Structure formats: C-alpha cells, structure tokens
Amino acid sequence: MRYLAGDVGPRRSDIESTFTRALIGVRGSHIGWDWDTSLLYSSSRVSNDRNGFLQRDATFALLNPTPTNIATAIANNPGYRALPVGTVWRIGENAFLNSPAVYAALSPEISNDAKTEIAQLDFKATREFGRLAGGPLGVAVGAEFRHESAELEPTTGTERGNIIGLGYSAYDGQRNVFAMYGEVLAPVWPGVEVTGAMRWDHFTDVGNAYTPKVGVKWTPARQFALRATWARGFRAPSPAENGVGGLAAFTNASDPVRCALGVQVACNPANIALITSPNPDLDPERSKSYNVGIIWDPLPRTSISLDYWQIKRKNEINQEQIPAAILAGRVARDPTTAQAGIPGDPGAITAVLASYVNSAQTKVRGLDLDARHSMPLPNGFGNLVFDAKWTHLFKWLRTERDGTSQDFAGTHGNCDVTNCVGTPDNRANLRATWERSNFRLSANVNYRGKIDNTLFKDDPEGCASHFANGNDAPTDCELASFTTVDLVFRWKPQQKWEVFGSIQNVFDKVAPLDPLTYGAVSYNPLDYAGAVGRLFTLGARYTF
Known part of the structure; x- marks a missing residue:
C-alpha cells in the first residue's frame, strides 16, 4: 500500500541565486608585442529552502x-x-x-547552500616574426594563476538519512592552478599553415600536466581546404570527485547475490538509491585526440565541412560500476524483506555505496557534418539562411581495468555518465532562418535517433526494461526516434526595444515511452519538449 501524503502539501523549493563577477584588465603594445592582462573574480551562491519532505x-x-x-x-x-x-x-x-x-x-522546512569561487590573474602577448613563404610567423605566449573552490552543504537532515525521498549530497574542495602556454602559427608556404601549441599546468592537488597540440591546414583552392589536428588533453578531478562528501542519486540494478539464492524478483533491475563518494586517490584524466576534415565552398554562399574524429581517454573518472560495488558487498539492505524459506536471504538492497574510480580507458569515435547556405530574396525581402548539423557515433567503448569492455553507442546504457539519457548514435539539427532588416524568424528541426533499450551493445541480459507481462519495454526493446519543430522570432521595432518569442514543439509531439530513464518518469530528458508539449514564450527587452 502506498500513501502519497497529500495532506502534508506539495514539495516546494525556494531557490535564491546570487552571481558576482568583477573583471579589470589592461592592454597595450611594447617592442612589437601586443599584450593584455586581467584580474577576474567570480562567485556563485545558491540557497535552496524546501518544504513538503517527510x-x-x-x-x-x-x-x-x-x-x-x-x-x-x-x-x-x-x-x-x-x-x-x-x-x-x-x-x-x-x-x-x-x-x-x-x-x-x-515536514519542517529544510535547506542547503552551495557556493563556488574563482579568482584568476592572467597575462598573454602576441606578435609576428619575420616572413615565411606564406606570410609572417605568428607567436602567442601566456601565463595564468587561478584559485578555485567549491562547496555544497548537505540538505538539513540528509546527513542522518532522515529525509524520505532525498539522499545525502555534499562536497567541499579547493585548489590553486598555475599555467604557462605558447602557440605558433607558421604559414610555411602559400596555402599551407602549420600550428603548434604547448601548455603546462600545475594543480596543487594532482600535480603537473603537459598538453601539446599540432595542426595543419592545406588550401589548394579558394573553395576547398583539408585540415587535421592532433592533441593531448588533461582534466583534473573536480571537488565532487576527489574532495570530501558524497552525492546521492537513483539507479536501476539487479541483485546478483539474492538472484543466485533463488529470489527471482532480485534478478530483474529495480530502482535503488546510489551514494557515490569522492576518492582522494584519483589520478587526472588524460586524453589523445585527432581530427581529420575537409571544408568545401561549392558556391559563394555555401559552405560544407566534414570531420572524422576520435577521442581516447585514459584514467577516465567514472562512477564505480554498480554490479562491482554490489558484488563487493558495498550495499545497505533491508532484512525485513528477506523471503521465508530461502536460507541466507539478506533482504533487498536499499542503497549501493560506490565511489569514483579511474576506469582504464574510453574511446569515442564519430563523424560531424556542418552545412550552411544563404540566399538573398528579391525586392529587398531579406535573406534565407539554411543550417544543418549532424553527428554520428561509430563507437563509445569503455574498457575497465579488468579488461572487460562495453560499447554504449546507440544504446541506453552508460547511465552513470549520462543519468540514463542514453547515447544515440545519430543526432541532427536543421534550421531555416528568414532575416530582414530588424526581424528574424527561424524554424528549427531537432532529431534524436533511435536508441536500443539495452545497457550496452550485445548485452547478454537482453532488454533493460519489461512490461508486467514480461514483454520487452518499449516494444522491440527500442526507444523510437523523436523529432520536434520549434519556431523562434526576434523583432527590433526601435533601437532600444526588442520583442522575442518562440513556439517549442509546434506539432505537439508526444515523447516516446522510456521506462529506464533517470527518476523513472517514463520519458527521456533528451525528449523533454515532448513531455512538456507545445510551449509558447513571449518577451520584451528595453536597453537603457
């Protein structure tokens, strides 16, 4: 039996956010160098008062x-x-x-506060040296110092697990970062540019990083160019990942321990709490990436670019695999749910206790297509502009330290990274815009490709969700593709006035069923417009 506690009243949140940013800078030119330096301070403070939680x-x-x-x-x-x-x-x-x-x-009022702060001082300078066959050599150098801090206080009562339906989430951390960098642009001969860059970072909590980048661009004709880049990357753990505290969420997981004992209900995924703790021993993420592409302008107002790319990350910081945490016994259980007649039944899992870990590596490979065409309309009726963007994922392969690999491209898996949004292997955006003087009207088409409702490709467990009769959910274990159309306009009747508005999901498309998604709300967050329905906005802005 479930009681919704309607007499307590709805859950309400009163959120107050204060953002402060101050920037001062100086620039100038001396002995052939153009330089500028700046001092930045920014902070964000958010307080959240809640009612309606038991x-x-x-x-x-x-x-x-x-x-x-x-x-x-x-x-x-x-x-x-x-x-x-x-x-x-x-x-x-x-x-x-x-x-x-x-x-x-x-249900007393409960609250929590969060704040982040950044203080940064930087200096950069550029100049040209000599002249190569294709033009002068460009050089840029710079340095910066940055202090970062972030803190999320736990919501009142969650530190004791005393709030029903709300888990403990908190973190606290700070660090200093020093960096120096340089970049060179060398037009070695007409139509060929070579670039090279190097950056050094020192993080007081995780050490040093050296990240180079090289690139080349060849333009054999004005309408056509080839380009390629190769780079290393570096990402230090965030305070939520290597500070102190923990983050609460929900996940879907089966219970291999009870399933092996013969408790059939434990063999099916169920919604359980998940507490992820920071790990002070995390290593930074490091990556290698490359990109090869072409740029083609077949007509004066038409441009097409196609890029094939790959990103390979090592020591990727991910949430520990849920099955691994369960098998290691890092769970909380309710012994009152143990089934009579099954010796050793420990009861259902109420929460999984995981931590952030460095996975072995992730390899993501894809293709990006961008196209743009503009055309003037006769009799001064402005311009029509058409844009198209398409991304295809060939692979999203994650390999754990034990050597096991899972490919998430085109599946609903990777929930610990995407919050069960999924990893569609095709996404596209099309836009048609009419521009005339002080008026602009755009029609945007948003497309999400189909997603297999499995945790990863070729998952031996099959479909991740089932209807009550045992059939795959959705039917054929596939989340159908979803397309919406938006209309957006902007009008400036006077220099200081601007009127704007939009109609989102013009055709009122309904989001397809998604039983696996985060929070079990039955629609995918990528399809949010299909859950809200047709939405109108209208606004005006006046500049003093």
Whole structure:
C-alpha cells in the first residue's frame, strides 16, 4: 500500500541565486608585442529552502509509535518533542484532525547552500616574426594563476538519512592552478599553415600536466581546404570527485547475490538509491585526440565541412560500476524483506555505496557534418539562411581495468555518465532562418535517433526494461526516434526595444515511452519538449 501524503502539501523549493563577477584588465603594445592582462573574480551562491519532505523519525513515530521509534524521534526531532504524548498522524479521510504542530514535526522546512569561487590573474602577448613563404610567423605566449573552490552543504537532515525521498549530497574542495602556454602559427608556404601549441599546468592537488597540440591546414583552392589536428588533453578531478562528501542519486540494478539464492524478483533491475563518494586517490584524466576534415565552398554562399574524429581517454573518472560495488558487498539492505524459506536471504538492497574510480580507458569515435547556405530574396525581402548539423557515433567503448569492455553507442546504457539519457548514435539539427532588416524568424528541426533499450551493445541480459507481462519495454526493446519543430522570432521595432518569442514543439509531439530513464518518469530528458508539449514564450527587452 502506498500513501502519497497529500495532506502534508506539495514539495516546494525556494531557490535564491546570487552571481558576482568583477573583471579589470589592461592592454597595450611594447617592442612589437601586443599584450593584455586581467584580474577576474567570480562567485556563485545558491540557497535552496524546501518544504513538503517527510522526516523519517517523526513519520515512523507518528505512524508506528513503538518505544524505539518514539525514542529516536524524541532524540533527534525538536518538533516531535513538542507534541503531546500519544500524538499520532491521522491519514486519509481523518487527516483534517491533525494539528499544525503535527505537520511541523513531520515536514519542517529544510535547506542547503552551495557556493563556488574563482579568482584568476592572467597575462598573454602576441606578435609576428619575420616572413615565411606564406606570410609572417605568428607567436602567442601566456601565463595564468587561478584559485578555485567549491562547496555544497548537505540538505538539513540528509546527513542522518532522515529525509524520505532525498539522499545525502555534499562536497567541499579547493585548489590553486598555475599555467604557462605558447602557440605558433607558421604559414610555411602559400596555402599551407602549420600550428603548434604547448601548455603546462600545475594543480596543487594532482600535480603537473603537459598538453601539446599540432595542426595543419592545406588550401589548394579558394573553395576547398583539408585540415587535421592532433592533441593531448588533461582534466583534473573536480571537488565532487576527489574532495570530501558524497552525492546521492537513483539507479536501476539487479541483485546478483539474492538472484543466485533463488529470489527471482532480485534478478530483474529495480530502482535503488546510489551514494557515490569522492576518492582522494584519483589520478587526472588524460586524453589523445585527432581530427581529420575537409571544408568545401561549392558556391559563394555555401559552405560544407566534414570531420572524422576520435577521442581516447585514459584514467577516465567514472562512477564505480554498480554490479562491482554490489558484488563487493558495498550495499545497505533491508532484512525485513528477506523471503521465508530461502536460507541466507539478506533482504533487498536499499542503497549501493560506490565511489569514483579511474576506469582504464574510453574511446569515442564519430563523424560531424556542418552545412550552411544563404540566399538573398528579391525586392529587398531579406535573406534565407539554411543550417544543418549532424553527428554520428561509430563507437563509445569503455574498457575497465579488468579488461572487460562495453560499447554504449546507440544504446541506453552508460547511465552513470549520462543519468540514463542514453547515447544515440545519430543526432541532427536543421534550421531555416528568414532575416530582414530588424526581424528574424527561424524554424528549427531537432532529431534524436533511435536508441536500443539495452545497457550496452550485445548485452547478454537482453532488454533493460519489461512490461508486467514480461514483454520487452518499449516494444522491440527500442526507444523510437523523436523529432520536434520549434519556431523562434526576434523583432527590433526601435533601437532600444526588442520583442522575442518562440513556439517549442509546434506539432505537439508526444515523447516516446522510456521506462529506464533517470527518476523513472517514463520519458527521456533528451525528449523533454515532448513531455512538456507545445510551449509558447513571449518577451520584451528595453536597453537603457
């Protein structure tokens, strides 16, 4: 039996955000160098006050007033201590008999604060040297110092696991970063440019990084160019990943321990809590990437570019694999759910305790196509501009340290990275824009390709979700492709006035069923417009 606690009232959040940014800079030219330097400070502070969440200790004591439940609530809940002895929570049709003091004990206001700060000082300079066959040699150098800090305080009561439906999430960390870099642009001969760059970073929490980059561009004709780049990359762990604290979420997972004991219900994925803890021993992520592409301008107002790329990351920072954490015993269980007659049944998993780890590597390979064409309209009716962007993923292969590999391209998997948004292997955006003087109207077509509802390619477990009768969910275990159309306009009737608006999801398309998605809301976050429906916005802006 489930009781929705409607008498407590809706869950409400009052969020107040304050963003501060200050920047001062100086620039000049001396001995052939153009230079500038700046000092930046920015901070973001967010406070979140919430209502409508139930306190576990008061709920248990008011619904089931055993001596243990009462003692726990008296020790931890001031609102409960203020209630008369023998008070209970009346639910359903008798809820009107509850006093305001009962609800004050059940659902007091809870809150948390978050803040991030960045202070940065940088200096950069550029100049040209001599002259090569294709033109002068360009040089750029720079240096910077940056202090970063981030803190998320836990929501009131979650540090004791006392808020029903809301897990513990908090982190705290700070560091200093020093960096120096240089770049050279060499037009070695007409139509050929070679670039090279090197950057050094020092992080006080994870050490040094050297990241080079080289590139070449060949333009044999004005309408055609070939380009290629190769680079190394570096990403230091964030405070949420190597600081202190932990993040709460939900995930879908089966229970191999109970399944092996013969508990059939444990063999199917279920929605359980997930607590991910920072890992101070994390190494930075390092990557190698390359890109090969062409640029073709077949007509004066037409441009097409096609790029084939690959990114290979080592020591990728990911959430620990959920099955690995379960098999290692890092779980919390409810022993009261153990099935009678099955010896050794430990009860259902209520939460998985995982940490951030360095996975062996991830290799992502894809193809990007960009096209643009503009055409003037007769009699001064402005211009039509057409844009197209398409991305295809060939591979999203993650290999763990034990040598096991999973390819997520085109599947719903990789939930610990995408929050179960999935990894569609085809996505496209088409846009047609009419521009005339002070008016612009655009029609945008957004396309998401189909997604196999499996955790990874060729998953031996088959479909990740099932209907009550056991059939694959959705039908054929495939999340259908989804396309929406938006209209956006902007009009400036006067220099200082601007009127703007949009119609999102013009044809009111409904998002396809997605039972695996984060939070079990039955639609994919990529298809948000199809869950909201047709949406109108209208606004105006005046500049003083």
